[in-house]
Amino acid sequence: MSGTQILRTRVGVLTLPVRLSWRDPGWWLTAQILVVTVFSLFWNPLDFSIYRLGGSAVRSGTDLYLERQAGLFFTYTPFAALSFTPLSWIPLVPSRLLWELATVAAFALACREMLLLARLSRLRPGWVVVGGLMLEPVWHTLFLGQINVFLLALVLFDVRRVAGGTGLGVGVGIGVAAAIKLTPGIFIVLLLCAGKVRAAVTAAVTFVACTGLGVVAAPGASRLYWSKVFFDTSRVGASYISNQSPFGALVRLLGGRENVGSWYLVVPLVLLTYGLVLATRRARSGDWAAAVAVGGLTSLVVSPISWSHHWVWALPALVVLVRDGRHRVALAAGAVLALSPMWWLPRDLPVDWLTANAYLVMGLALLGLLGVSGERAGDVLPLRRSGTIVRSGTFSRRCFEPKSGV
Template sequence: MRARPNMATILLGASLLGLLGLLALLALGTRIDLAVYRLGGDAFLHGLPLYDQIMPGTGLPFTYPPFAALLFGPLAVLPKPAAQLIWAVTLLACLAALTRQVLAVARTGLLTSRPLPLAVLAAGVLATEPIRSNLAYGQINIPLMLLIIIDLRRRSGPLPAGILIGIAGAVKLTPLIFIPYLLCTGRRRDAGWAALSFSACSALAALATPTDSARFWTRLALDPSHVGGVAYAGNQSLAGVATRLAGHAIHDETWFRLVTLSTAAAGIGLAVAATRRHEPLLGWTVCGITGLLVSPISWTHHWLWALPALAWLAGPARPRGGRFAALGGFALLVLAPMWWLPYEHNREYSWHGWQLLIGNSYTIAAVLFLLTVLGHLLLSRPAAASTAADGTIPDQPAGPLMRPAAGQIADQIVAGHAVGSAERTALAHPEPNPPSSTTTLS
């Protein structure tokens, strides 16, 4: 008798067919944002004014720093289907690597050892709107986030930690929020390498395109409107919400700048506190979400940091009710209800009542997540330290357990420099970490 194929074989075959179909789909049509990247690369190769080029049919300009145009020069010389296929393979490979990195730090890696949970996880990740949009538009956010996570985990091979974050910041400015985070957690050398690599990449672009670089850094980098309408429904930053509520642009007003600075400081402080509590993924996620909140423009496809937030909420270190919160967050990312409302042509200014809730739902969920993290840090005991080579923070003196939690967090923020040296020691000399039933999601 012929043996029946087992579940693993069936899932593997279905996954391969689905992958081939997805690649074929992504190679056809037009990946709008990839077309804009190629527009910038083509302008660089032909010496054209970078920020005067407009993509035919859409009116979209190139909005990234000049260094990004240098990187996309090679894709600009390829035929569109070939460029889109190469970019689709790159995005899917980076997504797989990014998911693996996040699961490793979240200590839920055992999920990927079983075919059915792995297939469900992959389907769930692909179903979320930030991932769908990144693939559909040909966006660059997935590779940039992978660079950041690799650097934060010190998995960058021969390169000093911090360099990949600097490169990501030279392509897109929002990763730069991780430089003050590295400083505050005592990883001063990593922060220095990040700043140095960002400066070197930007200087290289300035040598190649001096006029475009001067225009970007003196004018365009300070003007979020050149990226798109701040009030647009897809902008789920604090500036987007406040603009829709006020009915006019507010990003240049003094009071809002103070709100932005205060939010950034509070978010980085919370990220440092989480890192000091031996919860590195939580610290990185809080920092990434803070960056999305304070950036003038955070389109829905920028919100990839919501995925590790779900991993923490559902993982072994989850807070009380974390799994229910993760389920609600997953539903929000799949449904993306802001697109159910009237949008474009400033129709966002007419939102009222319940429309304001679902139209600003990513931002509201992010604020609730940060408040949940604050409560978790105030009310729970510190997580057990680990010296495993999976990116977790090693053992450190936690201070007297009977001290008030708020006082402990304040000390953690002030004394963040202790983290960096301990991280370096543990990651350089990892110890084996025996499997435990607590590392699975039951």
């Protein structure tokens, strides 16, 4: 029927027509989920395997960090290993299938939360999810069975409730994310700097409680992690092209980590200060979408290890660019994330340093752009619906009534 397939689903005595068209995002999303499902049945993702083995080894003392899991060292916190334990309770194939489908669901949730935070009602969430799944950081996350999309969803869910001034236990999601992987901890600091003290305290207490659970479950491994492993970047290949951090770029440029002196500590300190000041300014003006975008980018350029799949934290910046009418910049940044030139362009190009560090260059450029672009003061209101549509700048959105903060 002209490109439209009609399915009939019987519910009781009713027959409901369900239209699936290639013009509808549901059609493409269904196809993508089918691809992920088949992939999960036949491929054992590397990082997922490490998570699963780490969950099994969490009670084996320091073996969690001294013994390789699936050929690589486990680098997450003891609490993260404890969180991965249930993965080993389920047979391998069903376990990884559930993990991958849950990743897609978490990504859909993250997209929804970010669109609500940016008040981009003119964008269909389905198309955003479909397009996002085609970006290298997202599909690479699925290929490896990585956890970053779950952490992104936890942070965005919390930040949207902070922006709306509503919700019991706001900050718990950020605290859990930071306890699993330390880089989301930047959002705890952001909450505090933005004056959201209760949410910041909740996130910090949650982080401490989760970390405490890790200590109770694996005291030896916890002692080793917090005294040594936490500071040790030599356990991973910092020079690998996937590491799109300033540290990784310098290691490649200078020919080894031993050539990067202690002076480098100034670099993440300056970037962290810049990012927090900018994110705080945006949050205090009510623009939490820009604040979380800056926070995500800052976490990437501050960390010594930012693998290409970690750059899912850059995706909120694309939403903010679209919201602010910077469509060409958003398209260019999206093209970089889709093409990921550092993987396939030759290393002997005249602009090798640019292509080899494509994500890093893009991230620094976006941080600079978000810093010099005008604040949306008086144009950004707390997220409480009044149902009125207003025209603002280059986009339409709902008008929200102010409400006390968290």
